Amino acid sequence: MDVFIAAVQTLDSTVRLSVPLLLACLAGLYSERAGIFDIGLEGKMLVGAFAGATAAAVFHSALIGIGMAILVSTAFAMIHGFASITHRGNQIVSGVAINFIAAGSTVILGQAWFHQGGRTPALSAAERFPSIVLPGAAAVRDVPILGPIYSTLISGHSVLVYLAFLTVPFTWWVLYRTRFGLRLRAVGENPAAVDTAGISVAWLRYRALMCTGVLTGVAGAYLSMVQNGGFVKDMTAGKGYIALAALIFAKWKPVNAMFACLLFGFLEALSIRLQGTPLPIIGRVSAQVMQALPYVLTVVLLAGFIGKAIPPKAGGVPYVKER
Amino acid sequence: MHQAAIELIGINKSFGAVHANRDINLEVRRGTVHGIIGENGAGKSTLMSILYGFYQADSGEIRVNGEPTAIRTSNDAIAAGIGMVHQHFMLVENFSVLENVILGAEGAPLLKTSIAKARSELRRLESEYGLEVDPDAIVEELPVGLQQRVEILKALYRGAEILILDEPTGVLTPAEADHLFRILGQLKEQGKTVVLITHKLREIMAITDTVSVMRQGTMVATRRTTETTVEELAELMVGRRVLLRVVKDAAEAGAVKLSVKNLSVKDQRGVTMVDDVSFDLRAGEIVGIAGVAGNGQSELLETIAGSRHAASGTVILDGMPVDLTGAADPGELRRRGLAHVPEDRHHVGLVLAFEENQNAILGYHRQRRYLKGPLLNIEAILADAKDRIEKYDIRPADCRLKTANFSGGNQQKIVLAREMEQDPDVLIVGQPTRGVDVGAIEFIHKRLIAMRDAGKAVLLVSVELDEIRSLSDRILVMFDGRIVGERGSDASEGELGLLMAGVEQREAAE
Numbered sequence: 001m002d003v004f005i006a007a008v009q010t011l012d013s014t015v016r017l018s019v020p021l022l023l024a025c026l027a028g029l030y031s032e033r034a035g036i037f038d039i040g041l042e043g044k045m046l047v048g049a050f051a052g053a054t055a056a057a058v059f060h061s062a063l064i065g066i067g068m069a070i071l072v073s074t075a076f077a078m079i080h081g082f083a084s085i086t087h088r089g090n091q092i093v094s095g096v097a098i099n100f101i102a103a104g105s106t107v108i109l110g111q112a113w114f115h116q117g118g119r120t121p122a123l124s125a126a127e128r129f130p131s132i133v134l135p136g137a138a139a140v141r142d143v144p145i146l147g148p149i150y151s152t153l154i155s156g157h158s159v160l161v162y163l164a165f166l167t168v169p170f171t172w173w174v175l176y177r178t179r180f181g182l183r184l185r186a187v188g189e190n191p192a193a194v195d196t197a198g199i200s201v202a203w204l205r206y207r208a209l210m211c212t213g214v215l216t217g218v219a220g221a222y223l224s225m226v227q228n229g230g231f232v233k234d235m236t237a238g239k240g241y242i243a244l245a246a247l248i249f250a251k252w253k254p255v256n257a258m259f260a261c262l263l264f265g266f267l268e269a270l271s272i273r274l275q276g277t278p279l280p281i282i283g284r285v286s287a288q289v290m291q292a293l294p295y296v297l298t299v300v301l302l303a304g305f306i307g308k309a310i311p312p313k314a315g316g317v318p319y320v321k322e323r
Numbered sequence: 324m325h326q327a328a329i330e331l332i333g334i335n336k337s338f339g340a341v342h343a344n345r346d347i348n349l350e351v352r353r354g355t356v357h358g359i360i361g362e363n364g365a366g367k368s369t370l371m372s373i374l375y376g377f378y379q380a381d382s383g384e385i386r387v388n389g390e391p392t393a394i395r396t397s398n399d400a401i402a403a404g405i406g407m408v409h410q411h412f413m414l415v416e417n418f419s420v421l422e423n424v425i426l427g428a429e430g431a432p433l434l435k436t437s438i439a440k441a442r443s444e445l446r447r448l449e450s451e452y453g454l455e456v457d458p459d460a461i462v463e464e465l466p467v468g469l470q471q472r473v474e475i476l477k478a479l480y481r482g483a484e485i486l487i488l489d490e491p492t493g494v495l496t497p498a499e500a501d502h503l504f505r506i507l508g509q510l511k512e513q514g515k516t517v518v519l520i521t522h523k524l525r526e527i528m529a530i531t532d533t534v535s536v537m538r539q540g541t542m543v544a545t546r547r548t549t550e551t552t553v554e555e556l557a558e559l560m561v562g563r564r565v566l567l568r569v570v571k572d573a574a575e576a577g578a579v580k581l582s583v584k585n586l587s588v589k590d591q592r593g594v595t596m597v598d599d600v601s602f603d604l605r606a607g608e609i610v611g612i613a614g615v616a617g618n619g620q621s622e623l624l625e626t627i628a629g630s631r632h633a634a635s636g637t638v639i640l641d642g643m644p645v646d647l648t649g650a651a652d653p654g655e656l657r658r659r660g661l662a663h664v665p666e667d668r669h670h671v672g673l674v675l676a677f678e679e680n681q682n683a684i685l686g687y688h689r690q691r692r693y694l695k696g697p698l699l700n701i702e703a704i705l706a707d708a709k710d711r712i713e714k715y716d717i718r719p720a721d722c723r724l725k726t727a728n729f730s731g732g733n734q735q736k737i738v739l740a741r742e743m744e745q746d747p748d749v750l751i752v753g754q755p756t757r758g759v760d761v762g763a764i765e766f767i768h769k770r771l772i773a774m775r776d777a778g779k780a781v782l783l784v785s786v787e788l789d790e791i792r793s794l795s796d797r798i799l800v801m802f803d804g805r806i807v808g809e810r811g812s813d814a815s816e817g818e819l820g821l822l823m824a825g826v827e828q829r830e831a832a833e
Contacts, residue, residue: 197427198398
């Protein structure tokens with residue numbers, strides 16, 4: 001039974017840890033499906049996390065916090081758009097620049113405003129998002145097998161966790177059932193087709209980046225206001241890049257993206273779980289090795305098991321009307 | 324109702340120093356097929372892009388059905404009833420036909436209703452104009468002829484009364500082109516107006532009612548098609564008299580230079596592309612390989628040139644076998660006197676970002692005369708490049724210019740000059756005049772004949788049946804990877820067309 005409880009707890013932390021990845025991954029899906037590479041997911045999450053924690057601490061409101069996170073993150077997405085859509089700049093360079101600006105500015109502003117070494121003040125319970133206890137969770141807790149699964153794994157998460165997982169079917173619906181989704185997919189494949197159909201390529205791509213900004217903002221808010229009770233320097237810790245890897249692994253499809261993020265979340269949960277625990281045969285492994293495990297596996301998975309991943313054809317190429 | 328569907332009055336358009344359209348006046352009558360011809364760079368596409376709202380004219384007026392109409396975006400053009408079928412299809416390749424048709428004309432924010440509406444509308448268009456295509460097929464899996472039909476459907480779905488087609492037959496097989504012309508005929512009968520941009524004179528004569536000729540950005544003449552001739556139009560296009568017919572004497576075939584025996588080639592997926600092909604190529608003759616694109620000619624050519632390896636069979640060059648197990652080394656083949664003009668000059672024949680002189684020696688750059696110790700001998704390279712520019716009349720005559728800035732015909736001349744000037748024994752040529760102007764075609768054809776007359780063996784692959792017929796001394800027809808017939812140069816177009824379609828083979832099998 002201990003093994004079972006441990007497994008449920010690991011899966012529970014898998015869900016929690018995969019949420020920021022999932023939100024960032026879907027964020028990347030909107031922009032990359034529209035033909036804009038976005039290596040700046042990391043930076044946008046980071047500014048979102050910072051803005052969210054700061055606003056929540058200052059205004060004592062979780063809602064204002066997440067609102068600010070979305071606003072600032074979207075503003076950064078628009079900078080990326082201005083550089084890569086309007087001025088047809090290199091999308092990778094622009095994304096890297098955003099990551100640098102985010103990493104530097106959050107620490108500098110945090111230190112200047114709060115004098116806590118780049119941290120923001122610890123958030124009180126009212127300034128964070130409440131967990132949602134689903135009906136009957138307490139009642140079934142003692143039922144064998146299903147009880148712990150329902151009460152630990154399914155119930156009791158932050159509202160943002162449920163929101164993140166609802167974003168998956170929503171994104172699928174947007175992509176495949178709406179006009180906006182049709183155009184979004186088209187502009188990532190052949191912007192000239194969109195242009196000649198009388199649709200503005202630039203405006204369409206800007207709107208895709210807005211979706212990206214909103215989602216990375218929520219991802220950032222989740223990090224600093226749910227997972228953690230405040231902003232810590234570099235708290236995204238490469239999650240934006242893992243999300244990009246998951247996006248490729250998922251072949252740019254929303255439901256696949258969910259499974260890919262759960263997989264990466266699971267690897268992370270497992271590495272936390274196994275820290276300090278002696279393994280059979282190998283024995284005790286240092287914590288650093290366990291922490292590196294998800295990243296190592298990412299490389300292995302991407303190199304070996306992904307099959308043929310065909311990116312949106314126009315990805316990374318600024319649209320210029322041909323002469 | 325006003326008789327003219329479109330009037331263009333005093334259109335001017337410049338790109339930097341290039342005056343692409345100069346005081347263009349054009350009147351297209353309703354319910355006619357109006358051809359616009361001119362060489363590459365004459366300004367045809369620019370003019371039509373202005374009409375479709377892709378570019379804006381610097382000055383001038385557009386009237387649609389007599390009404391002055393401002394066309395600033397493609398949306399304005401669509402609203403005015405103008406539809407365009409682009410030379411490079413504006414299709415999303417991994418979308419279905421339906422999705423492509425509704426893109427930009429969805430009507431409602433949710434797709435469900437628009438797809439249902441489009442499905443019934445497509446059925447109507449299909450029966451009305453003979454535009455059959457499976458609405459649920461994925462576009463990239465359709466042959467080009469059908470992809471083009473999707474483009475036409477797109478325009479008609481948007482209610483186009485005026486349809487502009489930009490070089491529509493460049494990618495089509497003769498049979499597909501004929502089908503397209505029938506569709507255009509039906510459109511005309513239904514009262515639609517068709518503007519056809521092309522540089523192929525035969526098409527103009529076959530299908531248009533009126534033809535306008537452009538040269539160097541100006542409109543030089545408009546004629547009724549029945550009142551003009553191919554010769555007159557060619558002269559108007561080029562600005563001088565053009566010899567359309569290739570003049571040549573009978574071949575004096577000599578010793579076998581290249582012998583292909585039971586050659587089979589598979590592609591990456593393991594599909595047999597060339598199936599047990601055997602033939603000989605002799606000195607002093609041109610052997611043409613005819614066939615609808617995609618029947619193995621490209622693979623055959625690439626294998627002989629050493630850039631693809633064979634599954635089985637032998638190739639003997641000048642009595643010595645060529646190593647086909649690994650990819651044969653193209654450099655080795657060059658040294659043994661085999662020159663290759665690849666089908667795809669942009670991706671295989673040239674490095675477009677290089678200067679002209681660098682492309683002029685590419686593949687021969689290890690020859691001692693281009694080297695000075697370990698370094699390139701720039702003076703020698705430039706001298707050779709200048710010499711060839713003069714000899715092959717490559718324009719502009721600037722060997723330091725980036726190759727991408729030359730027109731298609733001149734780029735092709737750069738490749739031909741490079742390969743022919745090596746004085747090879749065997750020349751294999753793929754699509755020598757694809758996307759090349761009338762004037763340059765004449766030049767290239769003369770050169771190929773001159774090679775033959777100098778006793779070289781020439782293997783020609785082309786999807787242009789006219790070209791194959793006028794140049795070749797013997798014609799081999801490929802279908803589905805096999806050589807299905809050999810004919811003399813006097814074979815009729817119909818006979819070859821049937822062979823190309825695999826008809827005779829099928830009958831024999833029955």
